[in-house]
Amino acid sequence: xxxxxxxxxxxxxxxxxxxxxxxxxxxxxxxxxxxxxxxxxxxxxxxxxxxxxxxxxxxxxxxxxxxxxxxxxxxxxxxxxxxxxxxxxxxxxxxxxxxxxxxxxxxxxxxxxxxxxxxxxxxxxxxxxxxxxxxxxxxxxxxxxxxxxxxxxxxxxxxxxxxxxxxxxxxxxxxxxxxxxxxxxxxxxxxxxxxxxxxxxxxxxxxxxxxxxxxxxxxxxxxxxxxxxxxxxxxxxxxxxxxxxxxxxxxxxxxxxxxxxxxxxxxxxxxxxxxxxxxxxxxxxxxxxxxxxxxxxxxxxxxxxxxxxxxxxxx
Amino acid sequence: xxxxxxxxxxxxxxxxxxxxxxxxxxxxxxxxxxxxxxxxxxxxxxxxxxxxxxxxxxxxxxxxxxxxxxxxxxxxxxxxxxxxxxxxxxxxxxxxxxxxxxxxxxxxxxxxxxxxxxxxxxxxxxxxxxxxxxxxxxxxxxxxxxxxxxxxxxxxxxxxxxxxxxxxxxxxxxxxxxxxxxxxxxxxxxxxxxxxxxxxxxxxxxxxxxxxxxxxxxxxxxxxxxxxxxxxxxxxxxxxxxxxxxxxxxxx
Numbered sequence: 247x248x249x250x251x252x253x254x255x256x257x258x259x260x261x262x263x264x265x266x267x268x269x270x271x272x273x274x275x276x277x278x279x280x281x282x283x284x285x286x287x288x289x290x291x292x293x294x295x296x297x298x299x300x301x302x303x304x305x306x307x308x309x310x311x312x313x314x315x316x317x318x319x320x321x322x323x324x325x326x327x328x329x330x331x332x333x334x335x336x337x338x339x340x341x342x343x344x345x346x347x348x349x350x351x352x353x354x355x356x357x358x359x360x361x362x363x364x365x366x367x368x369x370x371x372x373x374x375x376x377x378x379x380x381x382x383x384x385x386x387x388x389x390x391x392x393x394x395x396x397x398x399x400x401x402x403x404x405x406x407x408x409x410x411x412x413x414x415x416x417x418x419x420x421x422x423x424x425x426x427x428x429x430x431x432x433x434x435x436x437x438x439x440x441x442x443x444x445x446x447x448x449x450x451x452x453x454x455x456x457x458x459x460x461x462x463x464x465x466x467x468x469x470x471x472x473x474x475x476x477x478x479x480x481x482x483x484x485x486x487x488x489x490x491x492x493x494x495x496x497x498x499x500x501x502x503x504x505x506x507x508x509x510x511x512x513x514x515x516x517x518x519x520x521x522x523x524x525x526x527x528x529x530x531x532x533x534x535x536x537x538x539x540x541x542x543x544x545x546x547x548x549x550x551x552x553x554x555x556x557x558x559x560x561x
Numbered sequence: 562x563x564x565x566x567x568x569x570x571x572x573x574x575x576x577x578x579x580x581x582x583x584x585x586x587x588x589x590x591x592x593x594x595x596x597x598x599x600x601x602x603x604x605x606x607x608x609x610x611x612x613x614x615x616x617x618x619x620x621x622x623x624x625x626x627x628x629x630x631x632x633x634x635x636x637x638x639x640x641x642x643x644x645x646x647x648x649x650x651x652x653x654x655x656x657x658x659x660x661x662x663x664x665x666x667x668x669x670x671x672x673x674x675x676x677x678x679x680x681x682x683x684x685x686x687x688x689x690x691x692x693x694x695x696x697x698x699x700x701x702x703x704x705x706x707x708x709x710x711x712x713x714x715x716x717x718x719x720x721x722x723x724x725x726x727x728x729x730x731x732x733x734x735x736x737x738x739x740x741x742x743x744x745x746x747x748x749x750x751x752x753x754x755x756x757x758x759x760x761x762x763x764x765x766x767x768x769x770x771x772x773x774x775x776x777x778x779x780x781x782x783x784x785x786x787x788x789x790x791x792x793x794x795x796x797x798x799x800x801x802x803x804x805x806x807x808x809x810x811x812x813x
Contacts (some may be wrong), residue, residue: 321668328661345566
């Protein structure tokens with residue numbers, strides 16, 4: 247049974263349709279990447295899924311229960327990190343976690359142990375006694391993640407969890423999120439594709455308030471990403487290289503060609519044809535190649551392709 | 562348990578942000594100054610040019626003047642403090658996002674609201690208790706000892722009067738998302754209640770009459786204002802119920 251399930255989910259704000267018949271489901275124990283461009287409806291969907299906003303229409307079930315009817319019951323079983331977590335500036339990090347523990351009805355001993363463990367997990371042990379008012383954005387984000395884990399949630403909702411972090415902090419938090427796989431279901435919204443690539447096993451792409459596609463990451467790449475070849479040329483034959491690249495665009499088996507210095511990236515729509523003809527044409531053109539490689543298509547290629555198609559359809 | 566956790570956090574917050582200290586300091590100042598002002602204003606008048614002539618027209622100050630000063634000052638500044646302390650209580654938390662962070666957890670919205678009201682009540686009861694004790698002491702030194710039970714009742718009525726404005730401002734803070742708008746709405750209600758209180762025949766049913774009752778108690782009168790007390794309790798109850806009904810329907 248899916249842990250999160252929506253069908254025909256709609257949410258309107260006046261004339262603005264933020265969610266427009268959103269359908270998807272998330273299986274238990276997965277790290278679900280909820281991907282979409284800015285304004286696609288990601289935050290609105292999370293607010294509805296956590297019970298902070300009411301749906302205008304459709305069905306929303308979290309942990310098998312209707313979120314509208316059983317909001318309080320579900321609240322004890324989920325964790326939530328907002329995009330820009332806000333705290334009481336006069337509290338210390340330890341006091342905040344202790345307060346959250348009290349809300350969840352933990353005993354004094356449980357709160358003490360849990361708070362210390364979570365401060366350690368968030369890398370805030372040294373600053374646990376400092377007031378949150380003096381925390382940097384990255385520290386707040388890590389504290390936000392810690393407070394979302396106080397009750398050992400069955401489902402963890404993360405809204406852009408690493409958007410405010412530096413590369414080192416980002417890596418740590420993504421590793422932490424990845425380590426939760428199997429322990430709880432993580433529902434993570436982001437517009438940063440590399441983050442999804444790093445930790446998510448299932449991906450849903452949302453645009454204009456509806457799900458464009460939803461599938462395991464590898465399946466998505468296999469299904470949608472066109473094969474890509476990268477060819478690097480020695481700078482001594484730069485003139486021939488530009489002409490050759492331009493000539494490639496007219497080939498029926500080539501989808502797109504992009505040149506960046508001495509590297510050309512060729513997206514093809516017929517991989518067998520490309521394998522036979524691409525290298526041969528480069529040799530015929532007299533190029534001196536330093537690298538020829540068929541690279542693994544990335545989630546970014548899929549995302550751009552799907553969102554691009556959406557845009558064309560909308561246009 | 563959740564209520565106690567929320568109440569503890571609210572009181573702790575008021576302590577850490579010095580708001581509790583400010584309320585106590587303001588009430589203490591008026592508790593100390595009111596009997597002093599009642600006693601020494603005629604003396605101060607004598608120091609002014611032609612002051613002796615004016616001072617001769619002013620009757621000899623009594624304990625009633627000290628109590629009247631105390632009630633007037635503490636109630637006026639009590640209302641101002643009630644507005645300032647309460648206008649951001651809910652509005653600011655909604656605006657900043659702390660309400661969402663807490664209410665996504667299993668904390669009922671009613672508990673969130675009522676803990677705020679109870680914490681503000683604790684703050685004002687501490688402030689009024691200290692002010693009452695200070696005023697009692699100076700009144701005892703400068704005039705005579707007021708009757709203790711009547712003094713306690715007087716301060717209880719003052720507390721209830723202030724609590725009416727705390728509850729009304731909490732309602733405004735819940736309705737609005739901005740503490741400035743909440744403060745404006747609450748100030749409008751203060752004007753409305755004051756204006757209505759001036760209408761003959763209606764004032765005796767409104768919270769302002771609690772202060773008159775307090776003055777009667779200090780003067781040894783047996784006159785009472787029970788309708789005003791019950792209506793004040795009713796206003797508090799209605800404001801809290803209204804705030805809860807609105808808050809339950811709001812999206813965060």
